[in-house]
Amino acid sequence: MGRRRAGDDPLNLAGTRLSWRWNKFWYRHRDGRWEKVGTDVAEAKRKAAIYNGDRRDYGTMAYWLDEFLLDCDARVASNDLAKRTRDDYEENAVELKVFFGKMTPEAVTPELVQLYLDEGKRAGRAVRANRERACLSSCLSWLIRKGKTTIRINPCMRASGIQRNTEKPRDRYVTDEEYLAVYDCAPAPVRLMMELVYRTLQRPESDMTGWTAANVRRRGDQKVLRVTQNKTGQVLEIELTGRLLEMIEQAIGPNPVLHQPIVHTADGNAYTYSGITSMLTRAQAKARKRKGLENMPSFGFRDLKGKGATDLWLSGERIERIQMLCGHRHKSTTETYVKARWRETVAPNSIQPGQKNVA
Template sequence: MGRARKDGDPLGLAGTRLSFKHGAFYYRHRDGRWERVGTDVKVAKERAALYNDPQGVYGTVAYWLDQFIVDCTARVAAGTLSARTLADYTENIVPLKAYFGAMLPEHIEPQHVQAYLDIGAKAGRPVRANREKACLSSCLSWLMRTGRTTLKVNPCMQASGTKGNPESKRERYVTHAEYIEVYEAAGTQVRLLMELTYRTLQRPESDLLGWTPAVLARDPHSGARVLSFIQGKTGMRVKIALTERLESLIHRAMGKVPVISQPLVHNRKGEGYTYSGITAMLTAAIRKVNKAREAKGLPKLESFGFRDLKGKGATDMWLAGHPIEQIQLLCGHSDKATTEKYIKARWNATAQPNETAIA
């Protein structure tokens, strides 16, 4: 049994192998070495807990990333975070733990984050590195909000000097002819998701694939039939008027005997698709089209995804003269400027020269 500390242990250092002397905290390793671990008692205790932990992970970035996922899982259950965001974070922490895992959060500096981004760019994954950096930033912000760290400034934020990797805008505009060619070559479920994406402008991966017959509702104010759902990314309640075309699509998807819990886009067993799975089916339809075009001596179609059909739908509405506010509401964008950029990134109209006659 250890001896009682003469000073009564006001800092709670008992059992930590820490000592305070000469204005700083020191950790006494089992091999007899003394290591200076700073002047902040909380940071010193976390470093001591790391050294005292047999697995050597307590208090490290790896430890806190795992705790962050636990917190995010609870937020998904409470409805304050989308399941898609949790899935992204869970995927992103794997490479983050490999690079930052052994560090303490307080030891991460902007140059470390920038080095991570640069390595990602050199490895041919610049955008992926940006997403992982955003995940790390969210974790560190969570630690700061909850008082689990002495960090005062998030080293991932642009204000800290880090600069994300350049990302090119997705400018693919699918023409009507391209849409029809692929639509006719695709299977029933791919056709359904193509048209639902184009008609509703909703995110196929986080919203449409999760739709069940439960999205059918009546507006409590007007009594009109609508599609009512909460967007996975924004958490916003959205109501879309149920047009004759949409109603036909959804009733066809539900079948003669609707199952309230069955996804509208489902396989023969009534099970939903993963986004990667149904995207592969769309890609197969495009390959089928290109094979037929090649046999006719025609150029191949450039590949596209379901998200491009969301952009096509928004752009087509804009070209048809629909108010930008209506498109913004459907897309779930927080401001009109985002919607304008989203549309114009896919519509490269040819500018006309000034033909004003000079008197």
């Protein structure tokens, strides 16, 4: 094999230990091992810079957050971490690098973490600041476990004295009247999405848009919908019966295309979540005009998961079954989730003081 011509390096990979093979970038470690580092050249070079040890910010939180993400990549590859969680970490790390990026882990104190939370609240991003604190906490805990820092107590934990920003739980309950009115005004893909969320209680934004005919399996005489919950990594098989079976079979047709999304466009492609959400928003606007619901608050597909869980609870279904469908780790989370959405009128205390019945 002849030598590569001078200048034959359009991606400027020289000195990075990166190679482009089989439509991917590969990094060659010093022990001879090759590692896939993705298809994006900037991301591949970022990882190579960390492995090569030639970053000028070595030892800072910016550096360690990137190292933490690399460890998360390895955990995703070994099915030890959900990809959704890893992606959330990467998103949350952006603002963390702005505030903490030039500090060493030892310089991150509970006072600074509290300041970060307080500034986030003042900026109108209280909940996002909470999520970013959780990401920072996970990174610092990883550093402590790996022995890469001298700190021994995580400054992000409540034991350090910090107080997270108060979060108001989502409590929008979509009434039957609202659901049916919007359903009647919605196009077929939105109707399908509405029913899938309501009946399966899965996460529409992270899981459902990726379901295909391949998720429909057979267990003996029973068809099931086999899904992997992106957030938890839990594999769940949902029985396909009644209306759920009918609408999925109608969506995939008599000759299913294996990897075609169940909720798909006219040409068979997947919808983006923002795209199909916009269609739901337009259907609500039509329902307000046509169905006399001018004051109907907006709702999203995620609210239909809450409606489905609440309706199951009101029908007497066991909370453990609802918990399994929702993918909640703790039963108390499911109880809070459904009860926050239900508004029931109760009779007041009618006992007259001094006239109580004594058993």
